[in-house]
Amino acid sequence: MEESRIKDYMWLLERAYMKVPPKAESEDLTIPELELIRVGDQTIIRNFREIAEKLKREPGILTRYLLRELNTGGSYDEGSGQLRVNMKVSRKPIEQLLRKFEKTYVRCPTCNSIDTRLVKRERTWILICEACGAEQTVKPI
Numbered sequence: 342m343e344e345s346r347i348k349d350y351m352w353l354l355e356r357a358y359m360k361v362p363p364k365a366e367s368e369d370l371t372i373p374e375l376e377l378i379r380v381g382d383q384t385i386i387r388n389f390r391e392i393a394e395k396l397k398r399e400p401g402i403l404t405r406y407l408l409r410e411l412n413t414g415g416s417y418d419e420g421s422g423q424l425r426v427n428m429k430v431s432r433k434p435i436e437q438l439l440r441k442f443e444k445t446y447v448r449c450p451t452c453n454s455i456d457t458r459l460v461k462r463e464r465t466w467i468l469i470c471e472a473c474g475a476e477q478t479v480k481p482i
């Protein structure tokens with residue numbers, strides 16, 4: 342991180358401390374360990390719904406995000422809560438994508454809280470933080 346960015350970050354942190362109750366700062370989000378099964382050329386994430394719930398997002402949105410990032414097809418099964426991905430993919434890339442999703446679509450960039458909502462206003466997607474009230478435009482999924 343370059344110095345000006347560190348300063349910006351420190352400033353944001355300070356501002357967050359002033360506005361937000363302390364508990365929001367340290368909120369941790371532990372994504373459940375992936376339960377992966379390979380079936381031929383497909384990969385199934387068995388506990389996909391649980392992961393989406395942990396990230397507090399609709400499984401459909403997380404499905405679209407993952408399939409777009411992996412540049413492949415697949416489908417989410419509502420009944421079983423499993424995601425089927427039409428390619429062989431190992432644990433690590435999926436975990437990295439889930440972390441990226443958390444950073445972009447769940448965690449507030451201002452105060453670091455995960456108490457956020459993702460809303461659509463016309464064609465714009467906005468991450469709204471319930472803890473500090475910050476709004477951040479994010480890339481549509």
Ligand SMILES: [Zn+2]
Pocket residue numbers: 449450451452453454470471472473474475
């Ligand atoms: Zn916030």
